[in-house]
Amino acid sequence: MAFKEIVGQRQAVEILRKAIHENRLSQTYLFVGPEGVGKKLTAISLVQALNCKIEPFEGCGKCDICEAIKNLSYPDLFYIEPEGQWYKIQQVRELRKEAYVKPYIGDLKVFILDEAHQLRNEGANALLKILEEPPEHTLFILIAYRPELLLPTIISRSQIINFTYLTYEEVWRIIEDKVPEDRLEVLVNLSQGSVGKAFFWNDENNWTKRVELFKYLTLLKKDKLYSPFDLVDFLAEEKDNEKIISLLELVLFWWRDLFFWKLTGDEKYITQKDFSVEIARKSQEYSISELKTFFRLTQDAIRGIRNNANLLLTLETLFLRVGLGS
CATH class of the missing domain: 1.20.272 (Zinc Finger, Delta Prime; domain 3)
Structure with a gap:
């Protein structure tokens, strides 16, 4: 999934593209928006764009590096999600420990925290310590659909990238060859602009x-x-x-x-x-x-x-x- 393959979210993608080309990436991004609209896919595409040798700054989506990133098996990519309903403090401690180790292959270590709003205060405060003075070789991408649950200090340390609901046509285009034909129209209606919801009901x-x-x-x-x-x-x-x-x-x-x-x-x-x-x-x-x-x-x-x-x-x-x- 390279940038060019993302359906919708044009503004979010263009902001990230521009930051890469101008070498002005923030060290902490907060991807905010409804569930199932492409926040995780965009985060993965960003990592591909930063590491792909075939199409630098964009990502080809097909080479060995892009495939490894897509499969979350790239050595310098760490995808983290809550263990259960909430993040465990040990997860954040392990993240902090890993962040201080230099990248194994590329120039950056990237940490994607999905559902970052599921951090309790102890874990959020532990994360904040490294976001305040992150190692130069790190990039943090926090994904949240309920950002109001995040500590204000974490939000203030992040560059916010807003994601919006997809159009009816965009959802149709994404799911039409992935769901039964007799359900397609109903699922697009149920999606309410979220591909994730369409797949949930499928x-x-x-x-x-x-x-x-x-x-x-x-x-x-x-x-x-x-x-x-x-x-x-x-x-x-x-x-x-x-x-x-x-x-x-x-x-x-x-x-x-x-x-x-x-x-x-x-x-x-x-x-x-x-x-x-x-x-x-x-x-x-x-x-x-x-x-x-x-x-x-x-x-x-x-x-x-x-x-x-x-x-x-x-x-x-x-x-x-x-x-x-x-």
């Missing part, structure tokens, strides 16, 4: 979970209270708040599609086209006003779960109100 277990969720949603009725509790139990089985939030984002798609079918009766506005029949039928049970309310209530539930609200209470409140039509 996973067979997640795709099956999606189908099951929509079947539960078709069973919600104003005069039957068992359906909301069945749906809550189904969601709570995940026991992972981030996965539950992903499923609730599908619920937002559901309300949106019901709303637009109710409003227009035109299938071209439907994102979940494999459920068009169910959407057309179910939209008749709700008013425009109710669908707007359900969309807002689901957004509120997502925010509540992200802010550590009681999970079961939040889900029960949401779907009881939906089931009762209020």
Whole structure:
């Protein structure tokens, strides 16, 4: 994956290209943006551009060096990610120790810290010590989609490179030959500009979970209270708040599609086209006003779960109100 192969993120790539050509690379970069939009790929492409002998400053993406970097097996590249939910302090200590050793092959040792926002205070402070006075032969690339969790002092020591959501067409171009054709349009819609999300929902277990969720949603009725509790139990089985939030984002798609079918009766506005029949039928049970309310209530539930609200209470409140039509 060389710079020229990255789809989207033109501004981020051009900033890095210019820094390489003008020999003005920062020693610490912070790649910030949504999940699944190319931050890791760009970091790897930067390392290729710095080490490739075939296309210096750009990276050919095909030579032995570029292949080793792509496979994270290049001796001067250290890719680090949290062990579990959080980074362990020992990971940071090992990084600091390695940083003071000279490069094995090239001119720079590069340390990529993926999900750097998952550093606890102890690990973040340990990292800060080396970022304050980094060895000349080091380059640090921190990747984060929740930079607000990073220490302000780490942010101030970094050059921030912003990444944005991809367009519908860009996501389509990236995934069209990597997913089943009959899922392609739905997955691009589900991506919301993130290739990572598209691939997440293409996973067979997640795709099956999606189908099951929509079947539960078709069973919600104003005069039957068992359906909301069945749906809550189904969601709570995940026991992972981030996965539950992903499923609730599908619920937002559901309300949106019901709303637009109710409003227009035109299938071209439907994102979940494999459920068009169910959407057309179910939209008749709700008013425009109710669908707007359900969309807002689901957004509120997502925010509540992200802010550590009681999970079961939040889900029960949401779907009881939906089931009762209020």
